[in-house]
Amino acid sequence: MASSLLFEPLTLRGLTVPGRAWVSPMCQYSCSLESPGVVGDWHLAHLQAFAAGGAPMILTEASAVTAEGRISPWDAGLWGEHQIGPWERIVSLVHATGSRIGIQLAHAGRKGSTYAPFHPESGSVGEDDGGWATVGAGEAPFGAYASPRAMTTEEVAAVPGAFAAAARRAVVAGFDAVELHAAHGYLLAQFLSPLVNERQDGYGGSDQARARLLLESVEAVRQVVPDSMPVLVRVSATDWSPHTPGGVAGDVERTVQVARWLAERGADLVDVSSGGNLPDPQIPVGPGYQTRFAARVREEVDVPVSTVGMITQPRQAELVLATGQADVVMMARALLADPRWWHRAAHQLGHDLPWVPQYARVLDRHVY
Numbered sequence: 001m002a003s004s005l006l007f008e009p010l011t012l013r014g015l016t017v018p019g020r021a022w023v024s025p026m027c028q029y030s031c032s033l034e035s036p037g038v039v040g041d042w043h044l045a046h047l048q049a050f051a052a053g054g055a056p057m058i059l060t061e062a063s064a065v066t067a068e069g070r071i072s073p074w075d076a077g078l079w080g081e082h083q084i085g086p087w088e089r090i091v092s093l094v095h096a097t098g099s100r101i102g103i104q105l106a107h108a109g110r111k112g113s114t115y116a117p118f119h120p121e122s123g124s125v126g127e128d129d130g131g132w133a134t135v136g137a138g139e140a141p142f143g144a145y146a147s148p149r150a151m152t153t154e155e156v157a158a159v160p161g162a163f164a165a166a167a168r169r170a171v172v173a174g175f176d177a178v179e180l181h182a183a184h185g186y187l188l189a190q191f192l193s194p195l196v197n198e199r200q201d202g203y204g205g206s207d208q209a210r211a212r213l214l215l216e217s218v219e220a221v222r223q224v225v226p227d228s229m230p231v232l233v234r235v236s237a238t239d240w241s242p243h244t245p246g247g248v249a250g251d252v253e254r255t256v257q258v259a260r261w262l263a264e265r266g267a268d269l270v271d272v273s274s275g276g277n278l279p280d281p282q283i284p285v286g287p288g289y290q291t292r293f294a295a296r297v298r299e300e301v302d303v304p305v306s307t308v309g310m311i312t313q314p315r316q317a318e319l320v321l322a323t324g325q326a327d328v329v330m331m332a333r334a335l336l337a338d339p340r341w342w343h344r345a346a347h348q349l350g351h352d353l354p355w356v357p358q359y360a361r362v363l364d365r366h367v368y
């Protein structure tokens, strides 16, 4: 029995993860333009730091299932066989260090072909500067980004196959899990939102039709990964718009329904985030501001859920679990600041978390 819920194991299908505080996906915009979508030394060092810091489970950054599905020209990908080996190297090192690792698979849709946040320029990257023409559920752009081309029905129908092909490569690379990115206004989230998706071709027009692309993508992925491998799905519980039917509460109830359909299709964990479909949402940001959405899904649907968003402190994370609001807490920025967060948490919560042998000499001194 772990002394803290944060260090209690969670089993999803054949995968047992020895803790509940996971590394949330974080784009690094660090692939070289000479080898598009191929991860390199930065990704290895970035992800390995969490493994050495005691992370039980790491999710990689959004990795594109097609070249045009990248958020930026510097994004990671898994749309080609040549991208498997460099991921395999990272997975092997993370495993050897004692962590589990899943890959987040994504298609950016109308939010593709943009500059990295730390690039001097912002907005869409022109086609003469290494960018590409984007596609979307419709022709409306995201804010000031370039307008996408509305995908044909045939193009939409091909998306699940792209997710499945990337998932198959993830299996070859040795990943423990795959997560489909259906949040933050990227392609699958664009299709889910009644504010963005105005299609009438079977992929829009009703809640069920708007969820079709995501559900078919999950089914396609499930078919190619082993039964023992968990499939996770990140969703945005709300677009944070007063103009959405039913407001934020209406969005959350639609998300509960989507989570139910996801669980029926074999998704093993619903990772509940929010926002991303609108350029200027009014979000009341504060500690744990998205946790109530995960709690609502967990209350209504028989599926493990994770929460994310301004959870930074070990006792705060422990409280989320103790109050039954989520099964897993994902964290991003706090872990960039402190990639050994799990050791601080273990110390504060009275849990004995072994250091990796290379770092065991921290025990010579009381570092916390």
Ligand SMILES: Cc1cc2nc3c(=O)[nH]c(=O)nc-3n(C[C@H](O)[C@H](O)[C@H](O)COP(=O)(O)O)c2cc1C
Pocket (backbone or CB within 6 Å): 024, 025, 026, 027, 028, 060, 061, 062, 104, 181, 183, 184, 234, 273, 308, 309, 310, 311, 330, 331, 332, 333, 334
């Ligand atoms: C540098 C950075 C990159 C991110 N990239 C992704 C991503 O690739 N996929 C994703 O779902 N969320 C991404 N996010 C969002 C985080 O996963 C997380 O949901 C968000 O930062 C809120 O959690 P936090 O308050 O613990 O940082 C990113 C966040 C940061 C800070």
